[in-house]
Amino acid sequence: MAVMTEFIDLIVPVAIIEEKYPGGWEQCLSDHKRAIGGRVWFDDHLFRDGAMNPGAMDALLKAWWKMGFECYTEKDGVRQWKDLCVYEGLHGGLQMPCEWLGEDPATRTLYLRGTPPGEIKGRDWDLCDEWEAPVFPGL
Template identity: 55%
Template structure:
């Protein structure tokens, strides 16, 4: 499966949420209940939250880092996305290298590397506009 993107996208593998999110996947869904199918949606492998500007995205990143997620890492003096990433749909790419995310530029959707792209998950509030 894959998820569509819109503006700035904070993406984290659900596997990491099971491992690191306080209360796991169930608590993550409860914490984002009011945002589900608005700015938050997910498939079988990836969770997506979003923002329309860099300041709001910075707040999302800080929130997840405060919960113990290592969003960024550094190797050979270069930063890369480790346990989460930011994908800029207008540019069709991640804002830094991310080796666990695959991008389908034609549909502006992303999916977990090593899995099949398959069906794309769109937010149901505006399904037709995204296609």
């Protein structure tokens, strides 16, 4: 399975969430239930949250760090992602190496390295049908 990318993506392996998220995977899903299908989606291996600007992504990183997730590590003198990573598809993808993340630029998807990409999970476009465009008087 694979997750769709959009704007700036925060990606966390489900296995790491089970290990480090306070309350585990079920609590993570509960905490994000209002955002699932909107800015949050996941497959069997990866959880994706996202932001539309660097400041919002920085806030997400800080929140996960405060929960005990290690954002970075250094290996052989190179700084790289550890428990999670940030992927910016419009700006070249990964800004630092991430050993566990695979990417398919042709489909703009990410998957857990060592697993087949397969079916793509992403935004629930049916939610968009419920959104109403703002009404601007005079237009």
